Amino acid sequence: MVTLRGVVKRYGALAVVDGVSLDVAAGERVVICGPSGSGKSTLVSCINGLVRHDEGCIVVDGIEVSHSAGTLPAVRARVGMVFQQFNLFPHLSALDNCALGPRTLRGLSRAQANALAMTHLERMHITEQAHKWPAQLSGGQQQRVAIARALCMQPALLLFDEPTSALDPEMIKEVLDVMIDLAQSGVTMIVVTHEMSFARHAANRVVYMEQGRIIEQGSPEQFFTRAADERTRAFLSRILTR
Amino acid sequence: MKSILSRLYADGSRPAQALSWLHRNFFDGWHNVLLAALGLWLLAATLPGLWRWLVTDSTVAPADFQACQAAGGACWAYLQAKWRLILFGTFPYDEQWRAGLSLLLFLAAVLLSCVPAVWAGNRRRWCMLVLWLCVLAAVVVLMSGGVLGLRRVESRLWAGLPLTMGLAVVGCFSAFGLAIVLALGRRSEMPLLRWASVAYIEFIRGVPLISLLFLATVLFPLLVPPNVDVDKLLRAQLAFVMFFAAYLAEAIRGGLQALPPGQVAAAHAIGLGYWRTHIHIVLPQALRLALPSMVNIFIAAFKDTSLVTIVAMMDLLGTANAAMADPKWLGLYIESYLFIAVIYFVFCAGMSWYARRLERRLAGGARLGMQGV
């Protein structure tokens, strides 16, 4: 469903993403981890065209991601994204945040869009907060609304860019629970995260990146117990002894 | 000294508290004592004279110029005789109720726009837009007449406070759309559009307003086809619109720059294109952030309309000058200027106060996240 071949992104002289090739099948859940500055967030932002890659080829659901060919709207209609800073629209209520996309892009009437939004908000277990403003919600609640907002566009692929990094520890669990539920429903997910509990419970594959390159990838059991590369083992020992 | 004082008001009683307050605010340290002495001397030197001039020696109607001269103080009789001339200028005397009504309509619309609840929700915003258009149409009808049985009054007779208000309000209102286009154009990635916007903004901001008024007065007859005659008022209004658009564009650009970049990323991630992102996400937030600056520009606009006196149009300053020239009341410039100063001050200080309140509320709101403001 997603194919990356030799993707390179440079900022000045520094190659933040340095020749990454990856295949993700439909329904797969892939976790990308690595130290900060390894290019994982940039890679994920390249997939839906928020960051323009310099070399290489990215194909999502048969459509190549190309700024110049103007395929971005088609790609973005199939891909949803959840951000580290939530990025909810502060001047719209939670319900309006979710209903905006379907109403303006899919041509749904206000009533239909609201109904769709309520279904997804229910899935995230926050229907009571539907009419509240983002400022009135806790971090965990805001992130769940953000996930609902992405789901309302009915994407084939969901991208998560460090979804729990900006949350207080007690709220991380509620968001992770919701993500694990989602994983069970069969959505294709690419998750950049430090939270290894999601990798252990719901991922099919874990990918370790360092300095813009994929060092190692494998199934969770393989990754956590029998990591092949020295650098992977060093990283794991650093984050798992917390 | 300090220890004596601290012992003096250590007991916390009322007189002690008053003493302590006085000490803290006026006499803390020798330079403060000096300043306080200077301040008191200033007040003592000016206030009695001011009171005498304003109240004790002033003359009230019915009185004439000689009586004013004899008394030596402020000549309120002059203002009582001339206030209608100063407020409405050359507008025909019997029809001045129309000018007064236009003024009230403008004030009502402006005051209503200052209430935040009025802008909540899309339906109310459309209503406000329609209201404003109706007010503008009504003012034009009232001032020019010719319909509904109202006597026709040419635009060259419009003068005084309604003219000032009209130039400022219509100027800012019309400039708003152009300002948004310029602000977006300045941040656009299309080189031609960006250069055109930058050139326009830098040109307008680099020249004085009075030179733009001259430009409009001198150049417009050249720029229009031979049989079209551009009204003097319209020329001045167009110059104002061009001027305010550049400054409003800079204010809006400030708002655009203050927007967190994640908002655009989120909008793009959902799939919203350039126009939809701007209409639904970027502009609502950016305009709110730019609101205090835009109010300040409106205040400056209100003051800048006084420049039309130089191109021989009778705004509030012009009518005050004209009133002073009456041979029956020669040379009462302080009273004239004081009258219009009060009007300008009330309006501008009021709007400044409102802008400061807005800024405080929006700053607090930004911290909490703009709860549907």
Add this chain to the structure above:
Amino acid sequence: MTRLWRRPGVRAGVWQALLAVLIGAAVWWLAGNVATNLPRLKMELRWGFLAETASFELGDNLVGYRAGDSFTKAFAAGLANTLQVSLVGIVLTAIVGTLVALLRLSGNLLMSRLAWLYVEFARNLPLLLQLLFWHTLLVRLLPPPRAAWQPLPGLVVSNRGATMAQLEWQSAFSWALFVFVASLLLAAVLRHRRAGTHVRAGGRFGWLWWLCLLPPLLTLWLFAVPLVIEQPVLRGFNLVGGVTLVPEFFALLFGLVFCHAGFAAESIRAGIQGVDRGQWDAARSLGLRWWPTMHSVVLPQALRIMVPPLTSNFLSLTKSSSLAVAIGYPDLLRVSTVAISETGRAVECVVIILLVYLSLSLFTSALMNWYNRRIALKGASGA
């Protein structure tokens, strides 16, 4: 077709082509109108008028223009007057603005309230109103030449203006000035070399600046010129001799300074208050008193915050000086209006004014941008 439209490059190209066509069409139509209207209104562009003689007087000015000189010299005189009042105005605004800001910030309630009142008045009344008020006040207040005030020897104040004893300018003075400027530059280069790019290297090189006074004095002594001073003398109803600064100059100056110092005071206050409270605490715990703290810690940081709004304030002052046309002070704009009424060359004169003011603004903005970049905290924006 839609596939082509989807490409953002194609869309941008089409929009820009449309914009170019629109602008081109507008310019074409306007040019056409101008072409038909110029001969019709007998206003063909003739720039040659600049060499013709002007017959109006402009009073004493820095360029030495007298009636009978060319229009170009008249414009130069106007520009000199504008710059003169702007520069003096900027310096005074900075001083008054700082004083008012410090009063606002002082703990003294009375003075800070009085300062607040002044700022409110200055900011909420139109500049033109303030100008007209000051002008009328000065004109009414100043005595005729026969009863003039003489506050200082050589200075006569009347309703003709402030007439001062004039020193005959001789070539020796030009040389002395040249030598003075040269030694200043030399001193600046030397200091830069030795002290590096410290913003406040100050003290150690103070003596160098005083040393710069020596060369020009030497030049004057070498040339051995007698000083000829022309005193203003009352002859009949008028004053003759000396150099006069008209009351309009002072009215314009007072009006501009009064109004703009209010705005400047607010910018300066915001700058000083924008410096973190922690800086004061650190300085106080080191033992620094109020003025050393202000001088070494707070003001340098406050300057960085203050410079952009103050620049636009000063630029605005320069542009507002054009209101001199309302009170009759012969600045650039007023000279243009007189020129228009004498020659009828309205378009050319307006174009001249616009170009000059635009150049002034762009130059000042560039200067301030350079200064801003120079004082920016290293690593604040980049790292």
